[in-house]
Amino acid sequence: MEAKYDFTRKFREQILQCSRCGFCQAHCPVFGSTLRPSYNARGKMLLLKEVMDGKLELNDELTETLFQCTTCASCFENCPSGVNVPQIIKQVRKDMVQVGSCHPAFVGMNDVLSRHTNIYMENEPEDFDRERNQKAEYVYFMGCVGQYRQDEATEAALDLLDRLDVDFTLIDEVCCSGVLEDVGFEINPGLADKNVELILATGCTTVITGCPYCFRTFNGKDQYVKLREAGIKIVHMSQFLKDFDLPVKTDQKVTYHDSCDLGRHCGIYSEPRATIRKIAPNFVEMPHHHANSLCCGAGGGVRGAYAKNSIAMARKRLDEVEEIEADVILTDCNSCVHNLGNAKLRKQKFKIHTVTEYVNMLMEDAE
Amino acid sequence: MDEKMKQALIDIVGEANVTDELIDLVSYSYDSSEISHRPDCAVWAETTAQVADIMKLANKMKIPVVPRGAGTGLSAMAVPVKGGIVLDLCRMNRIIKVSIEDRMAVVQPGVVYADLEKALAKDGFFFPPDPGSGKSATLGGNVATNAGGIKGAKYGTTRDYVLGLEVVLPDGRIMRTGSNCMKSVSGYDLTRLIVGSEGTLGIVTEIIFKINPKPTKTATAMATFDSLEDAGRAVTAIMYSGIIPSVLEILGRECLQAINQNTDLNLPEVDAMLLAETDGYTQAEADFQIEKIIAVFKNNTPREVKQAQSAAEAVDLWKARKSAYAVLARIKSHFMLEDVTVPMGRIADLLKGVAAISEKHAIQIATFGHAGDGNLHPQILYDGYDPDQVGRMEAATADLFQLAIDLEGTLTGEHGIGLAKAPFMHLEHDEVAMDIMRRTKQMFDPNNILNPGKMALEV
Numbered sequence: 001m002e003a004k005y006d007f008t009r010k011f012r013e014q015i016l017q018c019s020r021c022g023f024c025q026a027h028c029p030v031f032g033s034t035l036r037p038s039y040n041a042r043g044k045m046l047l048l049k050e051v052m053d054g055k056l057e058l059n060d061e062l063t064e065t066l067f068q069c070t071t072c073a074s075c076f077e078n079c080p081s082g083v084n085v086p087q088i089i090k091q092v093r094k095d096m097v098q099v100g101s102c103h104p105a106f107v108g109m110n111d112v113l114s115r116h117t118n119i120y121m122e123n124e125p126e127d128f129d130r131e132r133n134q135k136a137e138y139v140y141f142m143g144c145v146g147q148y149r150q151d152e153a154t155e156a157a158l159d160l161l162d163r164l165d166v167d168f169t170l171i172d173e174v175c176c177s178g179v180l181e182d183v184g185f186e187i188n189p190g191l192a193d194k195n196v197e198l199i200l201a202t203g204c205t206t207v208i209t210g211c212p213y214c215f216r217t218f219n220g221k222d223q224y225v226k227l228r229e230a231g232i233k234i235v236h237m238s239q240f241l242k243d244f245d246l247p248v249k250t251d252q253k254v255t256y257h258d259s260c261d262l263g264r265h266c267g268i269y270s271e272p273r274a275t276i277r278k279i280a281p282n283f284v285e286m287p288h289h290h291a292n293s294l295c296c297g298a299g300g301g302v303r304g305a306y307a308k309n310s311i312a313m314a315r316k317r318l319d320e321v322e323e324i325e326a327d328v329i330l331t332d333c334n335s336c337v338h339n340l341g342n343a344k345l346r347k348q349k350f351k352i353h354t355v356t357e358y359v360n361m362l363m364e365d366a367e
Numbered sequence: 368m369d370e371k372m373k374q375a376l377i378d379i380v381g382e383a384n385v386t387d388e389l390i391d392l393v394s395y396s397y398d399s400s401e402i403s404h405r406p407d408c409a410v411w412a413e414t415t416a417q418v419a420d421i422m423k424l425a426n427k428m429k430i431p432v433v434p435r436g437a438g439t440g441l442s443a444m445a446v447p448v449k450g451g452i453v454l455d456l457c458r459m460n461r462i463i464k465v466s467i468e469d470r471m472a473v474v475q476p477g478v479v480y481a482d483l484e485k486a487l488a489k490d491g492f493f494f495p496p497d498p499g500s501g502k503s504a505t506l507g508g509n510v511a512t513n514a515g516g517i518k519g520a521k522y523g524t525t526r527d528y529v530l531g532l533e534v535v536l537p538d539g540r541i542m543r544t545g546s547n548c549m550k551s552v553s554g555y556d557l558t559r560l561i562v563g564s565e566g567t568l569g570i571v572t573e574i575i576f577k578i579n580p581k582p583t584k585t586a587t588a589m590a591t592f593d594s595l596e597d598a599g600r601a602v603t604a605i606m607y608s609g610i611i612p613s614v615l616e617i618l619g620r621e622c623l624q625a626i627n628q629n630t631d632l633n634l635p636e637v638d639a640m641l642l643a644e645t646d647g648y649t650q651a652e653a654d655f656q657i658e659k660i661i662a663v664f665k666n667n668t669p670r671e672v673k674q675a676q677s678a679a680e681a682v683d684l685w686k687a688r689k690s691a692y693a694v695l696a697r698i699k700s701h702f703m704l705e706d707v708t709v710p711m712g713r714i715a716d717l718l719k720g721v722a723a724i725s726e727k728h729a730i731q732i733a734t735f736g737h738a739g740d741g742n743l744h745p746q747i748l749y750d751g752y753d754p755d756q757v758g759r760m761e762a763a764t765a766d767l768f769q770l771a772i773d774l775e776g777t778l779t780g781e782h783g784i785g786l787a788k789a790p791f792m793h794l795e796h797d798e799v800a801m802d803i804m805r806r807t808k809q810m811f812d813p814n815n816i817l818n819p820g821k822m823a824l825e826v
Contacts (some may be wrong), residue, residue: 024503
């Protein structure tokens with residue numbers, strides 16, 4: 001019999017591989033902040049198994065759990081059976097959209113990106129007092145969060161590039177639209193083509209992204225293949241920064257939060273730490289770090305659709321900053337900074353910055 | 368579900384803590400076994416008083432209640448086979464007290480094993496029975512199943528650490544058992560009756576655990592044996608040696624082959640590998656013990672003996688054992704992980720018997736487990752969508768249980784009976800013992816509402 005859904009065709013074997021051991025409960029951030037087993041990775045795989053067995057249909061009743069996954073991959077990292085839950089969830093969401101069952105926030109997001117250039121529907125991009133679309137060796141790609149929500153961090157990143165004498169330009173960037181792939185839709189080809197065209201026109205050799213998700217999208221998605229074919233390198237700011245001598249130091253107690261996109265999804269762990277260790281000898285890890293890092297709760301569309309639980313996940317992360325009594329938590333993802341910032345309690349006195357922003361602050365202070 | 372019943376539950380725990388949503392009914396249908404059945408609803412309780420009120424209501428309405436922790440059990444004991452209410456205790460997850468001076472910890476049932484471990488580590492203490500699922504499993508579940516772990520040989524199982532309990536009975540009454548004392552011979556030992564009763568007699572809402580100081584040093588050694596007999600003789604000689612290893616694990620030939628086929632560990636494909644760890648408070652203490660064990664290994668015709676010279680080398684030696692579960696879990700779409708247990712002197716016989724059963728039913732069975740306490744994990748690998756393979760798996764399982772009993776062993780060392788092993792209870796327990804167990808159940812739970820259908824307690 002022809003499989004009814006694409007997820008069955010692509011992932012049947014993997015879903016059956018789930019042995020229901022429940023070990024993912026120790027790692028799933030959505031379960032951790034709700035203690036509701038149906039939200040856990042196992043709960044999701046059980047539902048999909050029943051769908052494959054013909055006991056259930058994909059429908060609105062399943063939306064609440066299938067769309068409530070940050071795709072952080074900590075379950076996959078720790079799964080004895082090797083079930084790649086985020087990959088499966090992304091496909092299932094596409095099947096859900098096909099049958100007309102999708103969280104309204106994501107229908108809205110797809111709609112927004114069909115009419116606007118960014119996920120926040122902002123019509124007047126911040127220009128950061130810089131010319132755009134110049135000829136340059138590097139393009140700095142800010143990302144939606146960097147441009148419209150964490151603009152101070154972006155300003156700092158641009159200042160730092162200036163301080164380091166980097167020949168770079170901004171472009172009239174639009175949303176990379178990679179996030180649509182996570183929430184049941186496809187990358188918007190119009191947006192992708194615009195970015196590709198503008199980047200190619202600069203004659204750059206390298207695109208530096210401020211956002212780990214844009215980095216993944218440019219490097220991995222077919223819609224951006226022209227960049228790779230043109231020999232343009234895509235690097236994340238954390239990779240770019242690690243080779244510079246940074247003539248500043250701080251005695252603050254600093255820790256680092258591995259974002260899921262840069263860490264578990266791309267395996268970039270050592271580069272940001274190399275930079276931080278140069279400037280902050282008093283560097284300490286939180287109890288969960290590298291591949292075991294806790295998710296900030298923002299990914300996979302969860303911040304937009306399930307804000308309360310998203311914040312609860314971020315709080316768990318911030319509890320660890322308190323536990324090790326750090327003065328500063330750094331990360332390389334604007335989206336993490338944004339969510340952690342929203343979750344921070346008044347009594348929590350530590351600061352939250354991107355690595356780039358922090359380095360720039362220290363350099364500014366030293367001048 | 369019945370609207371009146373739902374409203375009555377809402378009156379007890381609040382609307383947000385009662386669910387009959389499809390997603391929850393499906394996830395509460397399962398544990399880690401192959402058996403499933405949907406409940407009518409699920410309830411999240413946060414206090415003992417709520418649990419008591421739920422039981423009073425269920426008892427009056429004669430509705431089944433199935434208490435549940437993390438649902439990591441392998442015997443379907445948390446599967447609501449007769450429907451009714453799943454009572455999820457994961458949100459009763461407070462560590463109420465850690466008293467080093469009294470060497471005890473008081474916890475709610477929803478505390479995850481790893482969280483207690485972390486809390487005790489600050490003072491250099493630990494709660495030794497560490498199930499393989501310890502990062503997820505709850506302590507209430509560990510008590511209900513009398514969970515064991517890798518350190519059973521030296522440190523025993525959960526039962527050996529439970530000093531007292533608070534238990535809600537099926538009629539809603541609240542009972543305290545045991546005491547805060549290391550010693551107590553006061554009255555019947557109701558604590559031991561409840562531990563391992565799989566949620567059929569009462570719902571544990573508070574646990575008083577004995578805790579141990581944690582040895583700070585370990586030593587590790589490994590030996591491989593071309594013949595099972597030699598490995599068996601080595602285990603027996605360790606028992607004579609006067610040393611109690613903190614861990615003594617065995618991996619059988621099928622298991623080593625499976626690991627080799629799926630990893631790059633490149634293990635010798637011998638009849639058996641033994642891994643030993645000793646512990647102590649000085650390195651000399653741990654080393655003294657491991658040297659005795661190495662001498663035993665060498666006296667029993669090993670192919671190879673290795674001692675870890677560093678922590679990193681110890682990690683390398685443990686890789687084979689640690690990878691076993693994940694490797695075996697990936698080979699076929701389904702597996703049955705058993706936990707038959709025999710006296711330590713019969714381990715070689717058990718492994719030989721398992722190999723014969725595997726051949727007889729033409730089904731892959733890979734075995735690893737705890738040689739130090741006789742508790743082995745034959746893992747039967749099969750395709751659950753192939754009726755022929757399912758039939759052979761079931762026949763092999765029945766033979767495996769008979770084998771364990773023939774070797775003066777037991778059906779289950781640490782996973783419990785639940786539903787999966789209920790049909791085999793009569794192999795191990797005589798008519799009189801079964802009669803007393805059933806009467807005990809009837810006395811506690813005359814309406815048979817608490818986790819009904821489990822442990823062959825229904826006539």
